[in-house]
Amino acid sequence: MVSKGLPRGFYKDPNCCPGEDGEQLGPKNAEASPCHLLRVRVIRARNLRQADILSQSDCFLTLWLPTASSVRFRTKTVQNSKDPVWNETFHFMVQCKVKNVLELGVYDEDIYQDEHLFTVCFDVAGLPLNESVLMSFNSDSKDQEELQLEFELQNSSSAPEILITNGVLLSRQVCCLEFEVEKKKAQKSNEGLSLMVKGSHEGHQEFNFGSNFCVRPTCQSTFHFVKYKHPTLDVKLPKKDLDYAFGRSSYNRKEGSLKVEINSIPRSMKIVLAENNGFALHVKTEDCQTGLDVRLGYDLCPQEKDFLHKRKNVVADALKKVLRLEKDLRDHEVPVVAIMTTGGSTRSLTALYGSLRGLQKLNLLDCATYITGLSGTTWTMANLYKDACWSKKDLNEQISEVKKHVTKSKLECFSMERLKYYNRQLQERKQEGQKTSGIDLWGLIIEYLLNDGKDNHKLSEQQQAVNEGQNPLPIYTAINVKEKYSTMDFKEWMEFSPYEVGILKYGAFVRTEDFGSEFFMGRLMKRLPETRICYLQGMWSSIFSLNLLYFWNTSHSSEDFWHKWTHNRIVDIDEEPHLPTRPHEQKTHLYTPAGPLSTAFRDVLTDRLSVAQYHNFMRGLQLDNSYLENNKFCRWKDTVLDSSSPNQLTQTEEYLSLVDTGFFINISCAPLLRQERKVDVIIHLNYSAGSQSMPLKQSCKYFAEQGIPFPKVVLNDDDKLLKECYLFEDAENTEAPILLFFPQVNDTFRYYKAPGVKRSESEMKDGDIDISSNSTPYSTYSLTFSKEEFDQLVELSEYNILNNQHKILQCLNRAVERKKVLMQ
16 A cells, blocks of 8 residues: 555656655646635525426435535435425535536435436536625526525635646545554454545455454554545444544444544544554544656656657668668658558458568668557557567568467367466456456457467566667557447547556556556555556457447447437526636536436447456546646547536546447557657558448548548548558648558459569469458458468558558658758
């Protein structure tokens, strides 16, 4: 556990402020911001609709402000009334720098299940300071439903809170409650203590006097919590009615429970909270270190910047040779070239080897700075980067090795010995603290498909292959999804490199070796062993994460039909009086849940067979009040919850839910379009099944909607008419990269065995490759190829590169010239 001092994973970031002894005290984006007291008086409601058949509703109201309290408050229930009067007051401590959206839910109380009528979401940023405001929310203009509340935002006497923010995510001050349970005498009873701090990282902990104390007379542990969220310690005591001695606490003798306001416990002072002849409970609170283990920032990490500096020299030398330049390129004239691949299971695994061998033969591998992948191409990349100098060596040896595995029988995958191995590995992973699923089993099957034995390789170990700039930097992609939402409605781009793992939209990154460990409010709480890469490969190519809406989207371009019949209704509403609009304030909106039939229908449509879940490194972090004004966030803001439901975004989740990027669009392009990477050329190697033009067209449409510079694409819909290579450039927008598109087609290869070398009559069969029909041997679901099929696909992919050398060189020349012009 991490409670104080610098955690082992703390970033040594140049943007941090050094202390007197050189120790980093915190980032330069740390700031002090006051908290305010929010008083909410729930007065009444009018004209509530009748939820019961024979009587009016029995209504109560809930108040949920997760940024200020971990408790969902509720009023009393008013029986059989359409105009209930509650007149109850609730208090919150709110941080004014945080996006605080108060959710006011109205429910009809029933015996079996309370019915949710509607919820009003109100941004408290619009409230004036030190002024009482009586407000009415009109939830339904037809029935004139209305909620009436009184708000008052007051200054607080507490000291300003130290915050760290990147303009989107915000980390607050964290404290730890250290407690020690001391056993005074032997007890045969199985009774013990149950301790809970709602909203803390640890949540709930139990100590059994019969087992916890069998070796040591004391047990110690810690709770980590946000200092200004009114945290309470709830203790469930042994059932015997003993004579306890308590300090500042509320003791319920009948229930044997103890409730303590943690902030009332003196700092750095150990006190006895409860004691009798059998045991004593000692507690102490401490402030935690302000430094973070999550990097909050949109800039590239220092390691990648160092890589780029070294790689630029390699690229400059390579470009001078292949372009036959007379002079050395200056730093600002060296374009950033990226190889972007698409998924396709074993087909893409095999084809990528051919494409890379073609680029190697043309001496173009050293011209690339990045290579990105998803699904099957991540299998190729993970294999390649086990060798620290793979791009400098003849790829034939690597291709021969993978050929052995692609063509071998897969029946051994399900032998009894192998199944026992899978079970042992999954149990070991679970014991390490990870959440296992069918995707992890798929990862173990991939391990068998690509290796002779256990593969202990880890992603962070690939740093050895890029630390000297000797190979392009590999970036693997996935998307984070949400339960009960389709990927069209909710998806967040994630990238995985040997240095960092992060979510593009939030500007939040962790060291690769720390991905999967437990975090809270940006601090590393519990380091778990780094995940073996086979499990990541299972997640990057998680074919089992599909749902029924995925099949709908493959044949339709819109989800409007499903939205109409299954979605909750969210509309903006007015409040009275109209408060002056303040910066960053969100409009008040009304949320009306769909009916039970629609909800059940939606659950069936959106339920995924299996999803890879990893501990959320953003857990506990909160949204900056101005997050919707941040250009970096808005660049990737594309989910239905980004603007309307900040309380439901990813920072509130315990786990990330990760799936193959292909469940949205079969591309790995997103990391290359981060402005900080300044990519000039994208070599798009497409290995998609079905339409070769569709993923690129979807990408163009998506990036245009996002306002992300990307060249306009015009392609024939008929794959039979597609050529081997296309060059696209947006001459009017120099921020858009030049795109070199290689669809997976068999065009001139059927007649030529090498560029300019025609096939003889007897060799024509070697060029007859079926890569697109329904009976193709290269189906996405085919894991085994014959030796002839493997060789043909590698040779086809290599040929398409070699046969278009002139277009690649044209593209690189154009990029160099464009760089020179831009710097004039």
